[in-house]
Amino acid sequence: MRVRGIWAAWAAVLTAAWMLALWAEQGQGLVAGANGESVQWAWLLRRDLLLLTGVWSLGMLSLTMWLALRQPWMERPLGGMDQVYRLHKWLGTTAAVAAVMHWIAKESSAWIKTVWGTAGRPARDAMLPWLAEGRSWAKDLGEWAFYALLLLVALTLWRRLLPYKPWRWLHRVMPVLYGALVFHSLVLLPQAYWQQPVGWLMGALMVLGSAAALWALAGRIGRARRYAAQVHAVQLLGTRPAQDPLEVLCALPAHWPGHRAGQFVFVRWDAWEGAHPFTVASAPGACGQTADGRTLLRLVIKPLGDYTAQLHRRLHAGQAMQIEGPYGRFDGRAPHADGQAVPVQVWVAAGVGITPFLAWLEARQPGSMPHAEAPGDGLSAAHLHYCTRDAATDRLLPRVQNLCAEACPPMGLTVHDAAQGQWLRPQDLEHHGPELDLWVCGPQSLGDALQQGAQAVRAQGGRWRLHREAFGMR
Incomplete structure (x- = not known):
């Protein structure tokens, strides 16, 4: 809901700025026909749509450029870096849709000429004089x-x-494209608009967006949060190299700031391949330290693509690596109502989505570091629903079962084995009660189904507080 709310609020700001300019033009009679006659409505509509879609496209794309900087302060209002990327993606999509509408409005001149002719066509808007030569x-x-x-x-x-690697390199062209669109807008935005709120807003966005684009082109994104690390140990959890999970222990330097259970990091083993996001599958301090005092953390990687399927051959102990982060707010901190935490949390994990919950479970083991670092953030009873394709061959299931059995406070566990036709449905969670703190990490289809289930419960007077980890980073 935060992503939708921010998207809607930003769309409203851009539209309001355009409407203020439209009202100013109508009130002052700034729009006239090319030959002094009244403007024909079709031509006027085309002109207004050109300006509106241009404001929308550049405005959405400018915010997209800023979100791409991965600044930690962005996580609090949006609920985590995964949600930052989600908003980034849909702002970019909206910018593209607005650009299509802008192009259609531009090309509609031929159709309008055929139907209504050129009579009543608005005079060409005056541009900034020092940019007039760059119109073409x-x-x-x-x-x-x-x-x-x-x-x-x-x-x-x-x-x-x-594939991801060529897409990543192609995506790095975006700052250059943004610069081209800034030049296009700077030259073609009517001169009268620069004296109104829409011009002030567009000018500020062009400056800030261009600064973000230059920052990206300079390779500065995330640099302040990068740490030189080393592969400490690599273990295949099973016997099938390209199918079973790979466990990687990473040794971090002394100035590593630490992480909260459930956070993720960007990991780079190969400069050409680039960084990939992986959830830290261990609680703070759970893996101990190396002999020379470096902090260890665990990654559990499932071979879901070409790159991850080859990691068992590429990685070896002692290999240099780079870690950026930590990021994310998927940390299981319970909300409070009337001073009391919600008594029961329900966790739902599917596939690789089990990794943040492995860290949460380790944080609940006797003698572990406190799961919640802020004063007053206590742990509540919880129940884990683990969805697996085949429980008989799932190499992580025994670890999940052991961690649940030893957890404190107590942890319930329900395994949904797809091989046995045991698919999780929203109805399977209703027996936990109408007031739930629901944390979900898994495929989008599962999250969408539980989102609909939460809405149905809300319609009946209950409330499921739903938290979803969105790992769609492209």
């Missing part, structure tokens, strides 16, 4: 940037069309 360049550059933007967004949404 701005139009051409904006059109080519538009085509490239559509291609990048299509490749982002259609993941099977392009």
Whole structure:
């Protein structure tokens, strides 16, 4: 809901700025026909849509550029870096849709000429005088940037069309495309708009967005949170190298700030491949330290793609690596109502989504470091629903069972074995009560089903507080 709310609020701000400019033009009679006649409504509608869609496209894309900087302060208002990326993705998609509408409005001139002719066409808007010579360049550059933007967004949404590595390198062109669109907007935005709120807003966004683009092109994103680390140990959890999970112990330097159970990091073993996000599958301090005092943390990686399926061959003890983070707010901190924590948490994990819960379970083991670091953040009773494709071959299930058996406060465990037809449904959680603190990490389809279940419970007077980890980083 935070992502939707921020998206809607930003769309409202951009639209309101455009409407203020529209009202100012109507009140002052700033729009006139090319030959002094009254403006024909179709031409006026085309002009207004061109300006609105341009404001929307550049405004959405500017915020997208800022979200790409991965600043830690962004996590609090959005609920975690995964939600930052989710908003980043949908703002970029909205910018592309607005750009398509902008292009359609531009190309509609031929259709309007055929139906209504050129009578009543608005006079060409006056541009900033010192940029007037760049009008032709701005139009051409904006059109080519538009085509490239559509291609990048299509490749982002259609993941099977392009593997991660070439997509990542192609995506690094985005700051350059943004610069081209800034030039297009700077030249073509009517001069009168620069004296109104819409011009002030667009000018500020161009400056801030361009600064973010330059920061990205300089390779500065996340640099302050990067740490030189080392592979301490690698173990295949099973006998099938390209199918069973891989456990990697990482040794962090002394200035590593630590993490909270449930957070994730960006890991880079290969400079060409780039960084991949992985959840830390161990609680703070649970893995101890190396002989020379370096902190150890555990990653559990399931071979879900070409790159992760080859890691068992690529990684070895002593290998240099880089870790960036930690990020995320999927930490299981219970909300409070009337001074009391919700008595029961329900955790739902599916597939690789079990990794944050492994860290949570380790934090509940006797003698472990406190799971909640802030004063007053206590632990409540919880129940884990673990969805697995085949319990008989799941190499993580025994660890989950042992950790649940030893947890304090007590942990309940229900295993949903897809091989036996045991699929989790929202109804399976209703016996826990109408007031739940529900934490979900798994495929989007599972999260969507539980979201609908939460809405149904709310309609009946109950409340499921739903927290979802969204790992769609592209």
